Amino acid sequence: MKVAIVTGASRGIGRACAIKLGSHGYTVVINYARSEAKAQEVLDIIKQNGGDGMLYKADVSKYEEVKEMVKVVFDTYKQIDVLVNNAGIVRDEPLIGLHEENLDECFNLNVKGYFYCAKECALKMARKRSGVIINMSSVSGTFSLPGQTVYSATKGAVNQFTKTLAKEMGSRGIRCNAVAPGFIETEMIDTLSDEKKEEYLKNIPLRRFGNSEDVSNIVLALASDEFSYVTGQVITLDGGLSL
Ligand code: NAP
DSSP states (O other): OEEEEETTOSSHHHHHHHHHHHTTTEEEEEEESSOHHHHHHHHHHHHHTTOEEEEEEOOTTSHHHHHHHHHHHHHHHSOOOEEEEOOOOOOOOOGGGOOHHHHHHHIIIIIIHHHHHHHHHHHHHHHHTOEEEEEEOOGGGTSOOTTOHHHHHHHHHHHHHHHHHHHHHGGGTEEEEEEEEOSBSSGGGTTSOHHHHHHHHHTOTTOSOBOHHHHHHHHHHHHSGGGTTOOSOEEEESTTTTO
């Protein structure tokens, strides 16, 4: 049995990752902040597929809540094998109209939240000298779009955090990689106007947005022992957008 924590697993990409891992034998901890009914739906699907897991409500931008979550998970299962740091938000706005609360909210969740979860899980993984951390980055970490100074800075931080952590934890048997999706059809991109979507599609060589299933396939692969020699990588998954 292997245990995976997926943060922000009630919706979108996290939901797909939780369901994918759950249907491949992982016991999945479905973390969410608000959407309890949606998180329950994810657990129900995992159980219908013959898997198992638990729900855990925690705001992962708050260190105390992360510590308690990891403690409860470890007390329950006595192991944590995989962490998918996925919970993230976007608050696009031009820099000259920047709201300080958006800056704080993005960095607190997209960056500090990843550090909190990685630290607490790595402490448990190091005891077993085995574990996998997968950080959900974004193509915006390397590819610039106007209005995304804050979001792209958080994802750039995630990319470098991933590489440095991989180097730091490799000798303790912990691998760390990031997945950098382009446009993925979730509620996160629902805010884009049809006009904007059309414009972006023209720049995607594969002429489609990705879906959460595309991302979950990479996450499953990175978690598996078949990729046990891969660490410190940022895997881009964007239909060619950033080429
Ligand atoms: P989404 O559909 O908006 O879902 C966000 C998830 O994060 C929800 O499950 C939400 O839970 C959870 N969440 C939000 N704040 C949280 C908090 N403080 N603590 C714990 N959980 C929290 O987002 P998504 O599109 O799936 O994006 C997931 C990740 O992929 C993010 O890191 C994002 O930056 C990255 N990404 C997305 C795209 C894209 O095009 N969609 C592209 C590149 C990268 P509740 O429902 O309970 O609030």
